[in-house]
Amino acid sequence: MSIWALGINHKTAAIAVRERVAFDPAAMPLVLQTLQNLPYVSEVVVLSTCNRTEIYCCAEEGGPEQISEWLIQNQQIERNELQAAMYTLTSGSAVAHTMRVASGLDSMVLGEPQILGQMKSAYAMAQDVGTTGTELGRLFRQTFSIAKQVRTQTAIGENPVSVAFAAVRMAQHIFSDLKESRALLIGAGETIELVARHLRHAGIGHITLANRTLARAQHLAAEFHADAVLLEDIPEVLASADIVISSTASTLPILGKGMVEKAIKKRRHKPMFMVDIAVPRDIEEQVAELQDVYLYTVDDLRDIIEENVRSRETAAEQANELIEAGVQHFMRELKALDAVNTVTELRAHVESLRDEQLDKALKQLQNGGDAEKILRTFAHTFSNKVLHQPMKALRRAGSEGRLDVMDWSRELFNLDANKDDPSADSTYPTEDSPAD
Secondary structure (H helix, E strand, O other): OEEEEEEEEOOOOOHHHHHHHOOOHHHHHHHHHHHHOOOOEEEEEEEEOOOEEEEEEEEOOOHHHHHHHHHHHHOOOOHHHHHHHOEEEEHHHHHHHHHHHHOOOOOOOOOOOHHHHHHHHHHHHHHHHOOOOHHHHHHHHHHHHHHHHHHHHOOOOOOOOOHHHHHHHHHHHHOOOHHHOEEEEEOOOHHHHHHHHHHHHOOOOEEEEEEOOHHHHHHHHHHOOOEEEEHHHHHHHHHHOOEEEEOOOOOOOOEOHHHHHHHHHHOOOOOEEEEEOOOOOOEOHHHHHOOOEEEEEHHHHHHHHHHHHHHHHHHHHHHHHHHHHHHHHHHHHHHHHHHHHHHHHHHHHHHHHHHHHHHHHHHHHHOOOOHHHHHHHHHHHHHHHHHHHHHHHHHHHHHOOOHHHHHHHHHHOOOOOOOOOHHHOOOOOOOOOOOO
16 A cells, blocks of 8 residues: 555646546545445545545555546546546655645645645544545645644745735734724725635624625625625725725726825824736825825835745745655654564464464473374474475575675565574583583
8 A cells, every 4th residue: 555646736637527526525535435436546635626526545556547537427527637637646745735735735826724724624524534544644634744744843924925915914013903993995806806805713802894786895895794885985994994995997096195095084193004906007106195094006005025935935945845754754654664564474474383382382282192202293393384485485586686685684584693602592512511
């Protein structure tokens, strides 16, 4: 049995392919059970997100091929289409990949933290269904430990690398406690949706969404427990906003200097943080001239983001070192466990041969047989039984010129230890201890 990681992600497949391989969360228990029931698969965990579908398993050599065939049939995807996008990794490469994914190093946004939670959920689901065991349990415990080290010992996730996240992070620097803050988001597109999501995650006190179409604003507001207003209602709600973030497709400014100046007066000059993500601008440039207004544009955010990307790339190098050390530690443990299993199986095998011959000898003694003859027969037969298979293997290795097997055998049985120094072992005859 070996550890395998196989799947597709945003680097190897377009979204049209990823959609077809993705799994419905409600169907995941059945998917896990079905995969584990494949003849060569013993343990399995499935991670399915918008950017990747990956299957981690403990399986024999034919396991990945069986999983691929099942995907082709179950997900109704063309063989050549799947094979062109799928990667298959095993042993150390699979372990390293799993750790890189959990640490955010394989994500579309370098260092993004959500993937670790998604991987933990995938593992928890597999545990609940009963498709994990010793091998994957050890892999994921080590993976989560390394991912935690990456998060705590590097700066991989400290700095924002998206416009939406950067805007929210800047707001957090100005307002120490967002729970007491109110945000006005102008627009209802993807960027504003991401801003709203990040603000909610940061614990914002209240959100108002303003949009040209009220229905769209209400739809988005329902998801984030926010209020929805039309663009023409902005003058009425602007004064209550501590944070204003705007991203629309308007060709003309939505917020002028006069409107903002009136809002600041109503606020009694309480600071207002504004971010204009739109191109063309939604907020007049002259608004930046007002006291108690902190206005940033998309260019300001891009400068921050580019610097943060460089920072994350440096952190990624440190993270890779932690992952490499984690992989080496895991593989050493795996080899040590293999050695323990081999020793256990060897001992059980020899003891089984011993007990078989001992039972025969005891029966012969009970029947009144000659004790010395029975003991000598027992010793001779037992030795032959123990050495039969190793001797065959040694002869075969010798005929094939495999001298390494000979060397290992001599080391294993310590054949050279006393070859040149008979006095080192008291069983050798000496002048002071004559042979029997």
